[in-house]
Amino acid sequence: MQMIRDGNLNYKTIFDQASTVSHGVQVNSDNPMQQIQTTYIVFISLCVRAAIEGGLSPDTAYALGDCYIQSIIDCRTVSEAMAIGHTMYEDFIQRVHKYKCSQNVSQTIQSCCDYIQMHIEDELPLQNLAKYFGYTDYYFSRKFKKEMGVSYNEYLKAERIRHSQTLLKTTTLSLQEISAQLHFCSRTYFTDAFKSITGISPADYRQKYKRN
Template structure:
């Protein structure tokens, strides 16, 4: 259960390290139909994740609402591979939400609002002015407070989170480098490649060649 504890603790790196996709060899047979069998195990996994997150401090209503969203999305999946990708997304989503929850006692409310907004809006333009608007503070004070509490500037933090999102998209989707760059609001594909390489040591192309859906190989 170390995997579920890492989600409960909001430890994204550990959760990703311990994540193992549902596979045909290890899982029990709940249905003779392979896709339906995988979906049943998806529901079991999400139920366990939900329970652990509630134990870790996530509000029950929020946890179950999130569970419902993923189960409805899973119900639309037509391929086993789609179910596996969705489970990875759910693991990351729950874990990052738990990370924010566990930081709530450490960070001021304004910083929590910023972190939540950034997490939910990586695909849109994020400005100090917008963060100031949602916190009721001035842009200059938001910038100073965020850097003091988080240890990174808003720009540095947003970039790091966008790179993390890009890593997942490169590993678990077939979006092109340009599509990922546009979706995550990088100013250009060339800038995205430059930033990605700085953070990971790989170009997006090389990263995908090495890690693309390695759990299916």
């Protein structure tokens, strides 16, 4: 939990060692799926609390937690639950790390970034967010780029690619379905954007992180 509070990216070794320390929450059941689902639901709840203590906004943390808990409830195999758990842990650490690295960002732009993360599968035209935060399109666009170092559209694309990584690791959605769900104009454009940001194609990424 302290790794999450600190946004410490050197978490992989610690996380891998965790399974040797505890087998999770003890449940009076012979059903291994019930055991691991209960364990991960408790684990997610603890991660949500740690992320908030690390600076992540409660709205974002609770919304993420709810999504991951639902994914755990819906999963059908132990390996699938473990993949979701790993992704969830990495997601919270990376979000807290990102927050701590953006301490000089204004509350308005930070709230905008939180809004994007919570509504990443929605249509998010710049004009709508500018109006939502009380700015003209021109001023909001310049303010966002000045504080974040990238344009609004570049940031949105990167966040959608990051979310697609989670979907590739934790769902069986096709590339076409993920592309449409994240509002890329075509599967080809999604693939090109994914590769330009991650250095690997979405199909290869899914295969690389697939858990048997």
